[in-house]
Amino acid sequence: MSRLAAFLEPKSIAIVGCPSDLGRPGARPLVHLLKHGYAGRIYPVNARHAEIGGLRAYPALSALPEPPDMAWVGVPGPDVEPVLEECARLGIRNAVILTAGFGETDAAGKARQQRLRRIADEAGITVLGPNMLGFINCWTRVPLTFSPAGGIDRLIPGALGIASQSGALGGIVVNRAMDRSIGVSAMVSTGNELGITVSECLEHFADDPRTGAVALVAEGIRDGARFRAAAARLLEAGKPLVALKVGRSRAGSRNALTHTGALAGSHEAWRAVARQLGIVEVDTLEDLVEVAGFLSRERRPPRRGVAVLTTSGGASIMMADHLEARGLALPRLASSTVEAIGKLLPEYAVTRDNPVDVTAGLSEELFEQVLATLARDPEVDGVVTTVTGARGVERARNIARVAREADRPVVVCWLSGSLTDAGVPILDAEGVACFRSPRTTSAALAAARSFAAARAAWLRRPGRAGRPAPAVIVPDLEGALPHAVAAGLARRAGLAMAPGALVAGPAGAARAARRLGFPVALKVVARDLAHKTEAGALALDLGSAAEVRRAGARLLAATRGHRIDGLLVQRMVRGIEVLAGVTRDPTFGPLLVLGAGGVTAEALGDTSVRPLPVTRGEIREMLTEIRSLGVLGGWRGAPPADVPALVAAVEAVARLAAALGDRLEAIDVNPIVVGPRGRGARAVDLLVQVRRGGGRAGQ
């Protein structure tokens, strides 16, 4: 049993800082435990009362008849440290610290949290918190939480695991899930994550047989490498992870830092990780609950698309809009289906292909028959039906009957308002997926499909990534490596460079150019020149030795004052320009960035990002995500580009990053020039930045 699994099933709990008045907020954990019949022993700790809520209370932890499995710490800030010290003395191994005012605040708060960490580490105490609202284990009925969700009337055990850095939002996810009859295995709010992090929660849910999908609310991941491994473990276990990651905005990030002291990292890096690991991203609590709740019970992917059945033309069009926007097809129905439906429908209901609008006049009996017919159509992998009419209860019962017998998902988009809403709880109780908007319906179905695709791709990953990274010796510098050093490292990693030579001056350049063959490009190599074009440090298409000499002199004059290493003469290569770079994210480590070469990628934000390492398949996928590289496939008569050579070049860049290891700061290969198929891809410019040794690797 993992440490978190044990943590979530304490046999006895001391509640330190429990008021005697059960109406006060501080008594909530006790009230919740009593309400739901917690089976273990409860010890309220309160110096001024001998009995609380019908239980014997104790003046201090040291006065308890046994060291409890767990201490709930709900005391004022200055008292937290002494209480934790007492836990250490008494051998209490688990603590939940509600109190705020630690790492999420100022330097003094961070120091206070550091002291708590030392106490916990030395005594081997597993800490949840501080600055969170506790946890709810629904299966073993342990609602040890300050969140009002612990006081919900019906705590429904089920397959949805919830991990939330925010206690308030975690509680709302529980409340909203149960409002929709979605069962929860456990909710863990992690707050400042002194001990248990959301990554550890994901590991637990991956192994927990009762959990089928996970809803995550995150402000900032603190342990990037562990998080990626945990998300991968969920992916391998076939359990979808749906994440509401907040902190995209400037004002939001400001608070993500102050609030739980999380290192926000860039949202770009997060998205790259999510993409790689099949994490489903949502941006509202509603979508989190509905999509994760759906996936906790239904994971059959609607690969080929769905049939849509409505009683309103407007609803059918709206539903089709949202499904297509999410990439879900509405295939033509089988002719046998069209024929069968045609026999059922009156003359005026003419839209007999997908989406099917049977109009509002149809009897409930006929509606059910049409729905059942669609649920058997051999061309679709699911059916979506919208509810817009008057007969909510009858409609819900009929849909539930069809859904029970169908061999594929039958889901509902319930558009009506209060006049018809009585049908919704019927579907909820029957476990039929029922969404309230076409946006969420489509998001859920798309999530089932994208998760399945991501999992298949992940399981297909080769065990070992292609050629291993070469062992390299990196000069003990900081900043940009000299061009010759960088180029040497890149070549060792297998990157094909445009043929060229580094020379001292114009005369040498002319000689080198003659050897390389005209036309050539000439550029000034200087560590303090990032943008060569603007600095006048670049001349292209030079056709003769004389031109090279003149250009060399002009370039050197234009860049006087810079730290010049020499002139680089390169044979001109032509083709499509691609940028390949690597940056280091403080949370998730090295990220590969691809985009169109030159200034386009930067100007348009048209890039694709993945955490390293990547597979060849992922590189190919990345290239398809960059709109301005659509030209690689050939454009207006131009031949298709040498994509295999480009992929090999990008693999070499990734290998270079791996070879640099901890020393890597950034790599910028811009451009790689990709010729027509069979003609190769060659790096033309290259910048490698390193940091001093001993830096902690991000992964």
Add this chain to the structure above:
Amino acid sequence: MSRLAAFLEPKSIAIVGCPSDLGRPGARPLVHLLKHGYAGRIYPVNARHAEIGGLRAYPALSALPEPPDMAWVGVPGPDVEPVLEECARLGIRNAVILTAGFGETDAAGKARQQRLRRIADEAGITVLGPNMLGFINCWTRVPLTFSPAGGIDRLIPGALGIASQSGALGGIVVNRAMDRSIGVSAMVSTGNELGITVSECLEHFADDPRTGAVALVAEGIRDGARFRAAAARLLEAGKPLVALKVGRSRAGSRNALTHTGALAGSHEAWRAVARQLGIVEVDTLEDLVEVAGFLSRERRPPRRGVAVLTTSGGASIMMADHLEARGLALPRLASSTVEAIGKLLPEYAVTRDNPVDVTAGLSEELFEQVLATLARDPEVDGVVTTVTGARGVERARNIARVAREADRPVVVCWLSGSLTDAGVPILDAEGVACFRSPRTTSAALAAARSFAAARAAWLRRPGRAGRPAPAVIVPDLEGALPHAVAAGLARRAGLAMAPGALVAGPAGAARAARRLGFPVALKVVARDLAHKTEAGALALDLGSAAEVRRAGARLLAATRGHRIDGLLVQRMVRGIEVLAGVTRDPTFGPLLVLGAGGVTAEALGDTSVRPLPVTRGEIREMLTEIRSLGVLGGWRGAPPADVPALVAAVEAVARLAAALGDRLEAIDVNPIVVGPRGRGARAVDLLVQVRRGGGRAGQ
């Protein structure tokens, strides 16, 4: 009083096709009128019963004691025409036709609808429908509708006007609005729009003093010019129009055509119209109800941004994310505010600037004081507060108290679930805007701001657009005009072309090039050559007469077989390439399209579109919407481009379109080459396509 205003207040109604069993759906209009105490006279028409629902029933319209103001026609398809003919004979001036199976179906249905139209036109009958669910006038209590919404218990009169081509969705908007205590002036469902269109509804709502904002559900606009004029009238009246326009998808468009027979037009054209006229676009019913409902009561725009107040760090970050994504700022608070809040808050609640997280432990009294303080901050134009905690009713009362006294919008994003939901109806009843997701909250606030901005821009529009279009004579051709003709028309419209000459062959080209000055570009001009680059019909940067001669021969050889008009020699112009085109949308008429020149715009879909005519200000705004034209402002050391000259060139293209009038099919100026500031912008290539005279103008 407009014809629709009169239509919505009938003094007497005959219900043709009313069953005697009031439990049957067909009796709904009668049931709804009776339930809400319709003040006029009701005449059920039924050949087999003498009394229905306590009212005397009549065997036929001709048997009524008076010709009623309005006939509700709910008879089977084949009976509709005879009933309408009887209306004509009896002088009944208004008819609502429920029955489906007309223009939305097949050719026979369209013919049936055409016959109805003829009868209505000849007799001067105003028709609503067919194939819709009627209307609800909430102020005068006329729920003449088949929609279940007519049977709602509390029909709340208010400021929200609803126009919907879809009857089902229109009814749901009414139901959902009233679920949230949002009052409605009238809902009109228009269906096949034989008579009354949504455009006519917008005109009515613009003039109706009881309506403050309009919610529109549209599948396809049938009268583009009238729609634009009506939307402009709403804009001028200061009444926001919020639209859910369905039919973006391929499958959806398929049904938009079959369903109500609407001409879908392209969604691009719709979006361009929406943008120009300040129409707020939403894509779910929830957003339609919430955003339009909000704007029907609150239109003060949060120009400088808002303050956010939460009791949860996660909620504050999530809210900030959504607001910033919509372009709403969270300004720093005034120092006096920070100071005042600091005094109110305990030590551990440290985030005292915007967004403000006062943490969950705060008393309700202090919360109210902080909220009131924020609502007085001189740096913000509104306050958003999220609800995540336990005390829903108390919190709602406190917020409502502050909102009542505030001089700016105080809006709520209610995130909690059922445990706290009891507070929501309190806010609803008090008229405090209360949203259920940060996405909708941000959408509503952004809509208030964008509407105000669009209205201001619209009111600033010059009364007359710059130079008038020249009178031109267009040859009676169809398709692409000969280059010389097109260039002549463009010059008359004021478009500056790159200096050039059209010549017969290579020798003439060399002579012309000498006159123009080297380097030159050379291209084959042929009406059947759209893409010159791919056809090998283009040579650039020719530096001498000899080069021109050789290139001319090569080009002519490569394009043998085409309908060649000659060789065009142009002086090479350098700069940023911009595409300016005009296409004709079947619904909305000529549309101006701008994008990056060359193949980029097409490859990236990075364009901006507006219906013509446009103002100079709109052209400038369009240029800012094109990401790949960010370079116009200067990029990496390149000087800023001559934007005023580019704007003048685009104005000339628009003038050319106006001059062509009905004859316009398409204009494609690609590229306009824009030099550095002060150096002008010149069109390099030009294609003008015309159609035969007599075509109906789209606007």
